[in-house]
Each structure stands twice: as C-alpha cells, then as structure tokens.
Amino acid sequence: MKPKKIRHALTAATCGLLGVNSSDSLGEEGDWSFDSAVLYYSEVDRVTAVEPVISATRDFGEARALNLKFVFDTLSGASANGATPSDQPQTFTRPSGKGAYTAASEETPLDDTFRDNRFALSSQWEQPINRDYKTGFGINFSTEYDYRSLSANANLSRDFNKRNTTLNTGLSLAYDTVYPEGNIPIGLSSMVIDDGQANYRSEFNATRGDSEENKDILDLIFGLTQVIDRKTIMQVSYSFSDVSGYLTDPFKIVSVLGDDGRPLEYRYEQRPDARQKQSLYWQVKHQFETDILDLSYRYFWDDWGITSHTIDLRYRWILDGRHYLEPHIRYYDQSEADFYRRFFIQGESLPDHVSADYRLGNMQALTVGMRYGMTLRNEQELSLRLEYYLQSNDNTESVIPGILNDMELYPDVEAFIVQLSFKF
Amino acid sequence: MNDRPVKLIAADSYWIGSFEAMASPCELFMEVDEEAQARQLLNIAAQEAWRIESKLSRYLNDNPVHLINNSGGNPVEVDEELAQLLDFAQLCWQLSEGLFDITSGVLRRVWRFDHGSQLPRQQQIEQVMPFVGWQKLTWSRPFLTLLEGMEIDFGGIGKEYAVDRTLQLLQQHTDRALLINYGGDICTGGMRLSKQPWSVGIENPSHPDTPKGVLKIRRGALATSGDTRRYLIHNGKRYGHLLNPKTGWPIDAVSRSATVAAATCTEAGLLATLALLQGPEAETFLQNQDVQYWLTS
Amino acid sequence: MSVSCFAAKYKDDESMSVKLFLMTVVVVLSLAGCANLGVEPWQRSVLAKPEMQLISDPLSAGLDDHIYFSKEASSGGRGFAGGGCGCN
Numbered sequence: 033m034k035p036k037k038i039r040h041a042l043t044a045a046t047c048g049l050l051g052v053n054s055s056d057s058l059g060e061e062g063d064w065s066f067d068s069a070v071l072y073y074s075e076v077d078r079v080t081a082v083e084p085v086i087s088a089t090r091d092f093g094e095a096r097a098l099n100l101k102f103v104f105d106t107l108s109g110a111s112a113n114g115a116t117p118s119d120q121p122q123t124f125t126r127p128s129g130k131g132a133y134t135a136a137s138e139e140t141p142l143d144d145t146f147r148d149n150r151f152a153l154s155s156q157w158e159q160p161i162n163r164d165y166k167t168g169f170g171i172n173f174s175t176e177y178d179y180r181s182l183s184a185n186a187n188l189s190r191d192f193n194k195r196n197t198t199l200n201t202g203l204s205l206a207y208d209t210v211y212p213e214g215n216i217p218i219g220l221s222s223m224v225i226d227d228g229q230a231n232y233r234s235e236f237n238a239t240r241g242d243s244e245e246n247k248d249i250l251d252l253i254f255g256l257t258q259v260i261d262r263k264t265i266m267q268v269s270y271s272f273s274d275v276s277g278y279l280t281d282p283f284k285i286v287s288v289l290g291d292d293g294r295p296l297e298y299r300y301e302q303r304p305d306a307r308q309k310q311s312l313y314w315q316v317k318h319q320f321e322t323d324i325l326d327l328s329y330r331y332f333w334d335d336w337g338i339t340s341h342t343i344d345l346r347y348r349w350i351l352d353g354r355h356y357l358e359p360h361i362r363y364y365d366q367s368e369a370d371f372y373r374r375f376f377i378q379g380e381s382l383p384d385h386v387s388a389d390y391r392l393g394n395m396q397a398l399t400v401g402m403r404y405g406m407t408l409r410n411e412q413e414l415s416l417r418l419e420y421y422l423q424s425n426d427n428t429e430s431v432i433p434g435i436l437n438d439m440e441l442y443p444d445v446e447a448f449i450v451q452l453s454f455k456f
Numbered sequence: 457m458n459d460r461p462v463k464l465i466a467a468d469s470y471w472i473g474s475f476e477a478m479a480s481p482c483e484l485f486m487e488v489d490e491e492a493q494a495r496q497l498l499n500i501a502a503q504e505a506w507r508i509e510s511k512l513s514r515y516l517n518d519n520p521v522h523l524i525n526n527s528g529g530n531p532v533e534v535d536e537e538l539a540q541l542l543d544f545a546q547l548c549w550q551l552s553e554g555l556f557d558i559t560s561g562v563l564r565r566v567w568r569f570d571h572g573s574q575l576p577r578q579q580q581i582e583q584v585m586p587f588v589g590w591q592k593l594t595w596s597r598p599f600l601t602l603l604e605g606m607e608i609d610f611g612g613i614g615k616e617y618a619v620d621r622t623l624q625l626l627q628q629h630t631d632r633a634l635l636i637n638y639g640g641d642i643c644t645g646g647m648r649l650s651k652q653p654w655s656v657g658i659e660n661p662s663h664p665d666t667p668k669g670v671l672k673i674r675r676g677a678l679a680t681s682g683d684t685r686r687y688l689i690h691n692g693k694r695y696g697h698l699l700n701p702k703t704g705w706p707i708d709a710v711s712r713s714a715t716v717a718a719a720t721c722t723e724a725g726l727l728a729t730l731a732l733l734q735g736p737e738a739e740t741f742l743q744n745q746d747v748q749y750w751l752t753s
Numbered sequence: 754m755s756v757s758c759f760a761a762k763y764k765d766d767e768s769m770s771v772k773l774f775l776m777t778v779v780v781v782l783s784l785a786g787c788a789n790l791g792v793e794p795w796q797r798s799v800l801a802k803p804e805m806q807l808i809s810d811p812l813s814a815g816l817d818d819h820i821y822f823s824k825e826a827s828s829g830g831r832g833f834a835g836g837g838c839g840c841n
Contacts, residue, residue, distance in 0.1 A: 038551050039727070039745040044803075045551075046723040049544040050620050051797030063746070071816045083819070087812055101815075107840075150838055163631055172837055179839030194628075196791025204833045251833050257807065259791045263799050267807050271829045281841075313830035315807060319799050326809075332827040340827040348804065366826055391841070392826050417813070423824065449820070453812065540798050 064090050069453040076446045078142065079109040095166070096159040103152040103174075110144035114284040114301060114388035116375045117141065117439045118294050125225055127283055128214035129236040132226060140443055143283055150176035164191050172206075181208040183249070196259040204251040211244035212282045219302025220382055223285055239300070247277030263319040273309040286388040287375045293434030296378055301387040303371065309334040322350040337370035338392070355406045360419065362399040368392060374429050374441060390425050390442070397423035401449065412456040419449040462502050464495055470633075473498030477505035478615050480639025486626075487633040487648060497629060501622045505638065508618040511537070512610040514561070521608065529604040531594075539598050541610065541617065548613075548726055549590045555733040556726070557701035559602075561609025562587045567706075569697040573690050581704040588701050616679050616725035619643045635673075636721075643677040643721040673717070679725035681732050682713025682752075698732050708735045710753055717748040808832070 071083040083105035090098050113124065115135070122135045126145050135141035156170035166189045174181040183206030191198050210216070221239040226232045255269030285298040315328035326346040333339040341364070348358045369392040371385040401419025408414060425442040432441070462475045471494035473484040484501050486494050512521055524532050534542065548556045566576040566584055587605040594601040602608065610617075619636050623645045626634055633646040635654045642656060653672040671678070681698075688695040695706045714731045718724035727745060731738040742749040792800070799805060808814050808831065822828045823840035 039747065041547070041551055042723055042726055043719065045544055045547040046620075046720050046726075047801050048798045049540050049617070049722060050624065050720060051540075051801055067812050069812045069816065073820060083816060085812055085816065103815075105819075105838075148839075152837060163627070174837040176839055181837040183837060185833060193791055194793065202833065206837065208837070210839060251829065253829075253833065259797075259800060261790070262792050262796050265800060265805065265807065267831075269831065273829060309827075309829070311827070311830045315831065317805055317807060319805060324804055328831070330827070330830040332830070336826075338826050340825070342827065342830070364821075364825060364827075369826065391824060395825070397825065421820075421824075445824070447824075451813065451816065453810075536796060543798070 064088050065455075067453070067455045069451055072448075072450040074448050075109065076448075077110075078445070079107060079111055081105055081107045097157070099154075099156045099158075101152075101154045101156075103150075105150045105152075107146060107148045107150070110142035111146070111283075112390055113141050113143040114286055114390075115141040115295065115298055116287045116289065116293075116388075116436060116441060119435050119439075120294070122295060123225055124285070124298065125223055125236065126214070127212055127217075129233070129240075130214075138439055140440070145283070146177075148177050150174060150179075165189070166191075178212045179208065179210050181206060183207070185251075187253075198257040200253075200255045200257070202251075202253045204249075206249040206251075208247045208249065208277075209244055210247075210278060210282065215240040215243050216245050216278070216282055217241065217300040219280055220299050220386070223298040223300065245278030247275060247279060250274045260316075264316065265318075266316045267314070269313045271309075271311045271313070274306075275309070276306045279303045279305060279307055281387070281389055284387060284389045286373065286386055289375050289377050289433055289436070291377065291433055293432075293436040299376075299382065299386075301389065302385050303387055304336065304385050307334055307336055324348040324350075336392075338367060340364065340366040355404070358403040358405070360399070360401045360403065362397075364395075364397040364399075366393075366395050366397075368394045368428060372428075374427070375436075377431065377433055390445075393442075394426040394428055395423055396426075397421065399449075405453075412454065414455075415453045417449070417451040417453070421445075421447040421449060460502075460506070462498060464491070464498055466491070471498075473501065475502045475505070477502070478509045478618065478638065480615065482639065483635075483637040485633075485635040485637070485654065486630075487646070488630060493630070497626050497634075500625055500629065501636065504622045504625055505618050508614065508621065512541075512614045514607070514609060514611075521610065524600060524602065525607040527602060529602070531599040531601040533598050534600055535598075541613070542595055542600060543597070544722075545608075545610075545613065546590065546595060548730075552730050552733065554590070554702055555700065556612065556730060557588065557590050558608050558610060558612065559590055559593065559606055560588050560699055560701035561611065562605070562607050563699050563701075563704055566704075567688075567697070567699065569687055569695075572688060575688065575690050575695070585704050588704065612729055613722060613725065615639065616641050616677075616721040619677070619721040641677075641679045641721050641725060642673065644673055644675055648674075676717055676719050677721040677724045678715060678717050679721050679728050680713055680715040681725065681728035682711075696732075698729070700733070707733055709738070710736045711738050711751040713752050714738060714742070715750040716742065 066086065066088050068086040073081040083103065085101065085103045087099060087101040092098065115122065115124070117135065117138050117140050120137055122141055123132050124141065124143065125132050133144060152172065152174035154170060154172040156168060158166065158168040160166045168187045170185050172183045183204055185202060185204035187200060187202035189198055189200035218239055218241045224232065224235045224239055250273065252272045253269055255267060257265065257267045259265050280301055280303040284301045286301055287295045288297045288299060290296050309332065311330055311332040313328065313330045318325045328344045330342040342362065344362045346358055346360045348356050350356050369387065371383060371387060372392045373386050374388055376382065399419055399421045401417060403415055403417040405413060405415030423445040427442055460475060462473065464471060464473045470485050470487040471491070473486065473494065475482050482505060484498055486497050488494050488497065510516055511519055513519060514521060514525070516522060520534060520538055545558045562584055566580045587603065592603055593606060615638050619638050619641050620643055622636055623634065623643045627645050631646055633648040635642065635644045644654060653674040656671045656673055656678070687697060696709045696712065698707045698709065699705065700707050709732060711732060714728040716724045716728040716731065718727060727747060731742050731749070734741045739751055803809060819838070
C-alpha cells in the first residue's frame with residue numbers, strides 16, 4: 033500500500049517539469065498542509081522563551097490560498113532594567129507598586145517581574161486578479177497580559193517580462209495598546225522606593241499616569257524581484273514605517289548617579305512619541321550544482337538617530353537528496369539612538385527624552401548556527417536548528433564616574449536558540 | 457511548410473479546432489470571440505503538439521530520441537527540455553519503486569498486442585530483459601548513457617506533457633477559457649464566461665466510440681490510462697498492454713482503464729498509469745492519493 | 754573604524770539624503786539592465802522549487818524576526834516590520 037503523500041511528491045515533480053511555482057495554480061486543491069515549529073530561546077542568566085507555532089494553508093485552486101497561523105509564546109526570566117550596577121545592593125519598585133526586586137552588589141540590575149504568555153492569530157488570503165496581478169489581504173491579532181495588537185495588511189504585485197520581473201507593494205496598519213499593571217509611569221518621574229514611609233502609596237501613585245496608552249503603526253513596502261538566470265533570483269525592497277503614540281518601555285529606568293558613581297535616584301525612561309523608520313533590503317538566492325546560497329543585506333535608518341547594517345548568509349548543503357545541513361551566520365551592527373544614555377550624573381539637566389535600554393545602544397551582534405533537515409518517507413519534513421547569539425554593547429559615555437570604572441556596564445548578551453520544525 | 461490538416465469550426469459560444477498528433481485526434485476548445493484569434497491559437501497549439509511529437513517520437517530518424525536510442529552505449533548530451541523530462545521520468549521511477557520505467561519500451565519487440573492469442577515464450581522475454589531497467593542507464597545531467605540495446609520511450613508521458621505545455625503557451629495569448637483534449641488527455645484553463653463547466657464524454661471500454669457517460673469539468677486536468685484498445689486474449693485470460701518492467705509480463709489488471717483528475721495533465725496521467733501498474737491494488741492506491749478517479753473493469 | 758565615528762557620520766541629515774539618493778541610483782541602474790535578464794517559462798524548474806523561494810521557510814523567518822525585534826532596535830526589511838507584541 034503506497035503512502036499517501038506520493039501525490040505531494042508527484043505534484044512537486046510536475047511543477048518542476050512544467051516550471052511553475054508549487055504555490056501557483058497547479059497546487060493541490062482542497063488539501064490542508066501544515067507547518068509547525070517549537071522555538072526555545074534562552075539567554076544565559078536572563079530571559080527564556082518557548083514559542084510553539086502552527087500554520088495551516090489551504091489551496092482553493094487557481095492560485096488562491098488561505099493561511100492561518102497560531103502562535104503561543106511564554107516568557108520567563110529577567111531582563112536588564114537599564115539601571116547601572118553599584119557596590120551595594122539596590123532595590124527597585126515593581127511596576128505594580130506592590131513589592132520590590134533587588135540587585136546584588138556589582139550585579140547588573142535585572143527586572144524579573146514579567147512572566148508572560150502571549151497568544152497571536154493571523155490569517156492571510158492570497159489570490160490572482162488576472163494573469164499579471166496578484167493581491168492579498170490579512171489580519172493579525174495578538175494579546176498578552178499587558179499588551180494587545182490588532183493589524184490589517186494588503187499587498188499587490190504585478191509580473192512583467194514573462195514573470196521574470198515582479199513589482200510588489202504592501203501596506204499594513206496596526207493599533208497597539210499597552211496597559212501595564214500599576215498603570216503607565218510618568219516619564220522622567222523619579223521611582224519611589226518603599227522604605228516603610230507612611231505615604232508610600234500616594235507618592236507611588238503620583239508617578240503613575242493613565243491605565244493604558246496606544247500606538248499607531250503604518251508600514252509600507254515596495255519591492256522588486258528579478259530572475260537573473262535559471263538558478264539565480266534577486267530581490268530589492270524599500271520599507272517605510274511610521275509609528276506614533278506611546279513608544280516608551282514602561283518597565284525601564286535610567287540611573288541618576290553621584291560623582292562617585294553610586295545611584296542617587298532612578299528616573300523612568302521617556303522616548304519620543306513618534307518614530308519614522310526606513311530600510312533598504314537586498315537578497316540573492318543562487319543554486320550551485322545542488323547546494324543553495326542565500327545572502328541578504330539590510331540597511332536601516334530612522335529619525336531616532338539609529339542606523340544599522342545586517343548581513344545574513346545561509347548555505348544549504350544538500351546531502352544525498354533527502355537530507356541537508358545548513359550553516360548560518362548573521363552579523364548585525366547598530367548605532368545608538370540620539371537619546372540613549374547609560375546613566376546620568378547629578379547636575380546634568382535631564383533632556384526631554386532618555387532611555388538606558390541597552391537595545392537602543394551601540395552594539396554588534398553575531399549569530400552562528402546550523403540547521404539539519406530531512407524529508408521523511410511520506411514527504412513530510414523534519415528539521416532541527418541550533419544557533420548561538422552574542423550581542424556586545426559599546427560604551428559611548430565620555431565620563432565614567434567613580435566606582436563604575438571597576439564594573440561591567442555593558443555585559444554581553446548571549447543566547448541559545450533551538451528550534452524543531454515539522455511540515456506535514 | 458506543413459501539410460497536416462487543421463480544422464476549425466464554430467460551436468455555441470466557442471470554437472473547436474482539430475488536428476492529428478501523437479497518433480490521436482486532438483481537439484482544442486476556445487472561448488474566444490474572433491475567428492482570427494481562434495485560428496491563431498489553433499496554429500500555436502498544433503505547432504507545439506507537432507514539435508513535441510517529432511522531438512519525442514521513436515519513429516523519426518534524426519530526432520533526439522532516435523540519437524539516444526542508437527548511441528551504441530555512448531553518452532549523449534540532451535537539451536534543457538529533454539533533461540527536465542528525464543529528471544521527471546527518474547522521479548516517477550523512484551516514486552513508483554521501479555514500476556514506471558521509460559526503458560521498458562523494448563519489450564514491445566516480444567509483445568504484440570493485436571487482439572490475437574499468441575503469447576511470447578518466457579525465453580524470448582528473458583532475452584530482452586537485460587535491456588530493461590532505469591537503474592542500468594546513467595543519467596548525469598546533461599549526459600544520458602544507455603547500455604547498447606536499451607531504448608527510452610516517452611510514450612507514457614509525452615501526450616500529457618504536450619497538453620500541459622500547450623496550455624501554458626496558449627495562456628500567454630489569452631485569458632479566455634480553453635480546453636485541450638488530446639485523445640482523452642484533457643486540460644482546462646481560464647474561466648468560462650457562462651460559468652458552466654465543460655462537458656466531456658467518457659468512453660465505454662467495451663464499446664469504444666460510444667460515450668458511457670458525460671463528465672463535467674470546470675478546472676484542472678483529466679487523463680486516462682488503459683488498455684481498452686490493445687490487448688491479447690489467451691486461454692480466456694485477457695492480457696493488457698501495460699507491462700511490469702521488473703518481470704516483463706503484463707500487470708495482472710483488474711481494471712481496464714483508470715481516469716484521474718488532477719491539477720495538471722502530466723500528474724493525472726502519471727497517477728492513472730501508476731494506479732493500473734498496481735494491478736489488483738489500483739483502487740486502494742487511488743483512494744490513498746485522495747484524488748477523483750474512475751476505474752472501469 | 755570606531756563605532757562612534759560611524760554613528761556621527763549618519764546623524765548628519767544632509768549626508769543621509771545624499772546616501773539615500775546614491776543607493777537608489779545604484780539600485781535603479783543595476784535594474785535598468787534587467788530587460789534582458791530572465792528565463793523562458795520552460796526554464797523555471799529550479800526556480801520553482803520550494804527551497805529556492807525568497808522566503809523558503811516563513812515560519813522560521815517569523816520566529817527570527819520576533820527574536821531580533823525584541824533584542825535589537827531595527828526591524829522589517831523583507832516583509833512587514835512585525836511587532837505586534839510588547840517585547841520592544
């Protein structure tokens with residue numbers, strides 16, 4: 033008795049013979065195909081995330097398809113809150129105002145308040161309009177303990193030149209809401225620490241604003257895909273994103289230090305209420321005898337003063353036809369945001385916007401990994417990916433006060449990534 | 457240039473073009489307005505069918521297939537299209553675990569399916585078997601090396617491939633509804649203006665040329681594999697012309713023909729052929745593939 | 754090249770728009786030669802393979818986008834910027 037998916041292999045083979053993309057009109061109708069994965073992300077001593085995802089696609093014939101994706105992710109651990117280490121233990125107030133967390137002496141302060149679960153659902157519909165035009169629409173919804181996002185997107189593409197050249201454009205609109213426990217902290221206000229003072233509650237409440245804030249996001253993308261030759265395809269695209277609303281991280285603070293480098297107070301961070309991001313992206317894929325090379329470069333810049341370069345290289349080394357090994361390397365380089373400061377020294381005037389979130393600083397990051405995949409008997413695919421991520425942040429403060437000269441102000445962030453995928 | 461007849465007639469809301477190719481009556485249904493366009497499409501289709509026929513035919517003396525079949529054990533360099541067909545044939549050979557094999561054509565030297573009653577002797581079959589078997593040739597794109605005495609035969613996929621290629625070509629010239637029917641191998645494209653499906657007559661195997669039923673097809677392709685016309689009867693037992701390349705004998709068929717619906721004609725034809733190659737397991741095979749099928753015994 | 758020099762260079766608005774213009778010109782010029790690039794429809798067997806699609810594994814791409822969106826300040830490029838979570 034033949035296994036069922038000989039038909040999938042046959043369809044793929046006929047698509048190869050007739051030179052059509054298997055996701056075009058010559059796909060199987062009425063069949064659901066699934067792609068699933070579980071991601072395990074773990075930072076050394078910090079955040080751990082487990083993220084299962086499942087995606088189902090149904091072909092309705094004539095290149096019309098519906099895709100549904102469900103993601104669940106669970107986050108635990110601790111994340112740097114932006115404060116500097118000190119030679120004595122430090123105490124910080126939890127976002128809710130009830131309780132505190134501490135950092136030991138010489139330890140980078142980490143906030144372990146969040147233990148979050150997120151659910152996200154998206155659906156996407158694609159269809160041709162006529163021989164040359166294709167379009168698609170989708171909606172996405174995501175919710176977690178203190179954050180909710182709703183978005184819709186649409187895209188249009190047009191083929192030219194015997195489908196060798198394709199122009200595409202896309203638009204996405206999103207509306208996000210953040211409603212942290214304890215309400216949104218008032219930016220740049222001083223963090224109130226509970227020392228047992230009688231009016232702690234009212235002092236704390238004075239630093240809290242609304243229960244929720246929103247942000248609007250508009251994304252535009254323009255892309256061009258070009259077939260270079262039988263075995264090479266290339267793409268360039270330009271993206272534009274306009275975000276406005278509450279862009280601050282309500283859990284991050286900035287240390288205000290004395291001349292000796294010890295903290296005098298902590299201020300809640302405040303980012304601008306608008307951000308415009310742009311990027312240029314280029315990608316090429318080329319097949320050698322059997323192996324495939326995938327190389328891409330992205331140049332990003334925004335009006336917060338951040339620019340970055342990302343280079344990503346993958347090489348799929350086909351072993352005997354049913355297995356492959358794919359090494360991967362990614363290099364990332366980012367320049368800091370205009371308002372990024374590691375700390376403030378007493379006497380400096382606080383600007384309108386400041387953040388000590390290391391993710392906005394000068395950094396370089398390297399990812400190296402390997403993926404192994406195999407096709408099973410009934411054309412199902414299984415793969416395992418292992419990656420190592422190392423991020424190092426640079427100092428741009430001209431003066432390092434007192435005790436901080438003996439401390440690690442910019443610890444490396446290291447993470448391990450493991451992902452198991454199954455297509456069926 | 458070509459003196460093969462090509463006929464165009466007008467029907468209800470469409471044009472029907474017809475010609476002969478690959479030893480089959482070929483029909484092209486086109487829902488276009490102008491006769492001039494219908495004629496243009498018909499010419500494109502006929503030229504493409506004849507091009508593929510002459511490229512893949514065993515019977516012509518200077519085409520690529522003839523070169524390959526008379527290469528005396530030497531490697532032959534093939535062009536892109538043949539390379540793709542050979543890749544495809546190899547995949548089908550692997551997927552069918554050796555039952556679908558384009559090197560099995562040499563067996564026709566000992567099997568003559570002329571409704572007669574003469575079976576070949578086992579010894580005769582054994583003399584030909586050394587030349588049957590894809591595993592015996594070397595396909596190293598773009599070079600194909602057959603052992604001397606081996607032959608390749610695209611008869612099992614040529615017609616369906618021509619149907620699919622022709623549809624692709626015609627769809628570069630029109631968005632209108634098309635139906636291509638090359639001797640029962642059918643493919644459709646575009647959407648009919650009336651939103652009605654095309655009606656296709658299915659032949660009754662016991663009484664060829666009398667439609668058994670009418671099949672309605674809106675999109676996709678249909679292909680039939682079968683031995684309604686070529687067989688032997690010996691001692692009351694019917695021997696169809698589909699041979700098992702591993703034994704050299706006809707498949708022990710319960711069904712006389714299989715018709716399968718799929719997205720492309722090539723895929724439908726392969727599934728129909730693979731089904732019959734399963735012998736008594738044909739129905740189980742088709743059920744497992746989750747396709748629409750009709751089996752006649 | 755020191756990182757702070759690099760950062761200072763790109764903070765200058767004027768040099769940024771010159772750079773954008775140059776990038777666009779390079780991209781457009783390299784694509785102007787595209788009229789004669791490409792293959793015939795029957796030569797697309799390799800390009801049709803799932804592994805040769807520009808995003809051959811959308812699930813992994815989405816997971817990676819989520820990781821880098823939460824650890825770095827840049828996002829987007831090849832598809833929509835992602836986000837939709839409170840992780841940044």
